Amino acid sequence: MSPDALIAHFVGASALILVAAHAAGWAARKLGQPYIVGQLTAGIALGPSLLGHAAPDVYEALFPEEIGTALTGFAQFSLVVFLFAVGYELDLKLLGDRARTAVTVALASFLVPMTVGSGAALLFWDQLRTLGMPRDPSASMVVFAGIALSVTAVPVLTAIVRENGLARTVPGVVAISAAGLLDVVCWTVLAGALMENGGDHALGWPWRAVIAAGFVAVILLAARPLLRRLLWRTHMEASLRMALLIGFALGSAWVTHSLGLHVIFGALLAGVVAPRERDGTLDPDLLRPLHDVSSLLLPFFFVISGQAVALNGMGVAGWVAVLVVTAMAAATKIGSGLAAARLGGLDRHDARTVGILMSARGLTELIALNAGLQAGLVSDRLYSVLVFMALATTLFTQPLLFLTRRLAERERDGRPDDAAGPSAPGRGPETPRTTPVADLG
Numbered sequence: 001m002s003p004d005a006l007i008a009h010f011v012g013a014s015a016l017i018l019v020a021a022h023a024a025g026w027a028a029r030k031l032g033q034p035y036i037v038g039q040l041t042a043g044i045a046l047g048p049s050l051l052g053h054a055a056p057d058v059y060e061a062l063f064p065e066e067i068g069t070a071l072t073g074f075a076q077f078s079l080v081v082f083l084f085a086v087g088y089e090l091d092l093k094l095l096g097d098r099a100r101t102a103v104t105v106a107l108a109s110f111l112v113p114m115t116v117g118s119g120a121a122l123l124f125w126d127q128l129r130t131l132g133m134p135r136d137p138s139a140s141m142v143v144f145a146g147i148a149l150s151v152t153a154v155p156v157l158t159a160i161v162r163e164n165g166l167a168r169t170v171p172g173v174v175a176i177s178a179a180g181l182l183d184v185v186c187w188t189v190l191a192g193a194l195m196e197n198g199g200d201h202a203l204g205w206p207w208r209a210v211i212a213a214g215f216v217a218v219i220l221l222a223a224r225p226l227l228r229r230l231l232w233r234t235h236m237e238a239s240l241r242m243a244l245l246i247g248f249a250l251g252s253a254w255v256t257h258s259l260g261l262h263v264i265f266g267a268l269l270a271g272v273v274a275p276r277e278r279d280g281t282l283d284p285d286l287l288r289p290l291h292d293v294s295s296l297l298l299p300f301f302f303v304i305s306g307q308a309v310a311l312n313g314m315g316v317a318g319w320v321a322v323l324v325v326t327a328m329a330a331a332t333k334i335g336s337g338l339a340a341a342r343l344g345g346l347d348r349h350d351a352r353t354v355g356i357l358m359s360a361r362g363l364t365e366l367i368a369l370n371a372g373l374q375a376g377l378v379s380d381r382l383y384s385v386l387v388f389m390a391l392a393t394t395l396f397t398q399p400l401l402f403l404t405r406r407l408a409e410r411e412r413d414g415r416p417d418d419a420a421g422p423s424a425p426g427r428g429p430e431t432p433r434t435t436p437v438a439d440l441g
Contacts, residue, residue, distance in 0.1 A: 001066050010067045014074075014300075020046060021299030032398055034156050036362045036395075036405045040391055043306030050311065075304040077250075078297035079367060080267040084249040085290040087271020089282065090180055101344030108340035109358045110185050111177060113332040114146035120328065121145035123321035130317050132379030140193040141384055143378040144317055147193065147213065147368060148386050149329050151186050152179040153394070156362030161398055166357075174341065175357035182366065190368055193267055194375050208259050215255055219273050223248070229273040238285035245286065264367055298363075304365050308373060309384045318381055326389045330396065333359035349408040356404060360397040365390035 001009070021039045045051060050058040063071075121128065129135065155287050166172030185286050195208055227248070230257030231241060253266035277283055315320075338355035345356065366387065373383045 001064065006066055008061075009064055010070050010320045013071070015065060017061060017071075017299050018296070018300060019253050021302055023024050034159055034360075034398075035154055035361060036153075036302075037391065037395055039302045040306065040366065040387075041091050042307045043282065043299070043304075044309050044311075044387075045306070046303055047306040047309055047311055052335030053311075059067055062196060068283050071300055072304055073296055073300040076253075076263055078301050080249050080253045080296055080407060081246060081290060082262055082294035082363075083267035083367070084246065084271040084274070086183075086285065086296060088270040088274050088276075088290070089285065090183075090272060099177075101341065101346065104344050105174060105178035105337055105340040105354060105358065106181035106185070108336040109152065109333060110150050112183055112336035113149035113188075113329065115183050116146075116328060116332045118146035127321070128382060131321060131381040131385065133227075133382060137341075140379050143189065143193045144372050147186055147190050148372070148378075148389075149325075149332060150182070151361055151363035152182050152333070152358050153184055153362030154179045156394060157360045157363070158359055160357065160360060162178070163194050163401065164398075164401055166353070169350075170346060171218035171341070171353035171357065173367070174177070174344070174346070175337075175354050179339075179358065182358075184386055186368070187268060190371065193377065194371065195259070197202050212256070216269065219269055221229075224275065224397060225271040227273070231275055233327070238289075240394075241283075242289055242339070244288075248386065261329050263369060301366075301370075305370055305387065308370075308380060309383065309387050310380050314384060318385055321382075321385045322388045322392075325385055326392045329361075329389050329393055330359055331413065333393070334400075349404065349411070350408075352404045353401065356397060359400075361390040362394045 021042045024038035024042035025035040026038070027039070029035055046063075048059060051062075121215055122138065125133070125137050133141070154176070158176055161172040161176060166175075191212075192209075197211070227245075229245075230236075236244075237372075249267050251266075252270040253263035256264050256266035256269070281338035334352075336352045336355070341351035341354040342348070367377070368391065369383060369386050372378045373380070378386065383388040417419035
């Protein structure tokens with residue numbers, strides 16, 4: 001294919017990806033679902049299993065193999081920008097007066113799904129072999145199975161909390177805080193799994209772990225004060241500041257990728273060390289364009305993720321695995337989050353709300369699954385199973401919130417008003433009557 005034809009194919013495919021993904025995201029939001037549900041569905045629809053099966057000639061014309069590298073490059077760039085923004089926004093000071101409850105929820109939401117996922121992988125490895133997994137499991141594969149059930153998507157969870165009017169309530173604050181802590185734990189464990197897997201790197205994982213630790217130390221001890229001095233004292237314009245920080249994120253992502261990890265770790269690390277304003281607030285001139293760029297380009301990641309979903313090769317065993325894994329993922333997350341929230345002093349309704357919110361996986365799960373697929377920790381068919389699990393648990397979050405709200409209304413209506421307490425829920429997302437943040441103390 002000539003360079004001109006290659007460019008033309010890439011431009012046409014990009015137009016289709018952007019329009020289809022954002023139109024599907026808009027439709028999902030109109031149906032009361034997170035934007036990501038529509039975008040991921042569009043990505044799967046544009047993949048070989050649906051478009052490639054229904055119209056193979058059209059699929060080959062739109063997505064020839066020659067443009068695969070360019071699409072992957074755009075997908076990786078969008079991930080770096082998105083995760084840099086996630087790291088920049090991460091603020092564990094949000095824990096406040098409910099720090100102990102949030103920590104308890106985070107630990108329970110990690111340990112229980114991690115134990116169940118890893119244990120199930122060992123117990124049912126023969127069944128997983130029918131989905132393309134190797135004869136003998138490695139430690140990294142078993143750990144990754146637990147991580148796949150442990151992840152909670154902070155960006156999607158935050159959007160759901162805001163759309164349901166829970167941002168200033170106890171369950172909303174606890175869930176977001178716990179998810180932020182959980183992200184730190186999951187990414188750390190995932191980094192260890194990817195590094196232990198090794199791949200084709202000349203250096204063994206102990207040496208790469210030492211180099212990675214040294215890189216993190218340099219970033220924290222040298223890069224942060226240098227950036228703070230540069231950004232605070234020079235008063236550079238917003239566009240130059242954003243270019244500098246995105247370049248820093250890309251460089252950090254390149255280093256972690258070279259160490260056998262993934263670009264996601266370098267991008268997150270760069271976001272965490274990026275200095276905020278002098279008063280500790282986020283820079284809106286930086287955050288707004290970061291969100292605009294990442295939301296514009298993330299559909300490329302969804303298409304790359306969707307193209308790896310092998311619907312045609314799922315078979316009966318694959319769809320049974322989807323049901324079983326989804327049930328385990330929902331039960332372990334909701335159950336552990338609910339129990340931990342109750343131990344932290346929340347009432348039944350608030351605890352149920354926390355558990356349901358912690359079960360939303362969304363984009364963060366897809367990023368982790370994509371990293372595991374590239375590292376060879378999951379087969380194509382098991383990857384497809386886990387993608388559908390991520391989609392289902394995200395899709396069910398909003399209906400489950402509605403059901404728990406209706407259940408709380410019935411409980412409140414069935415007893416005297418003075419017994420309902422300050423944590424009784426409202427009749428809709430606009431006026432939730434869960435415990436407000438002002439009552440945390």
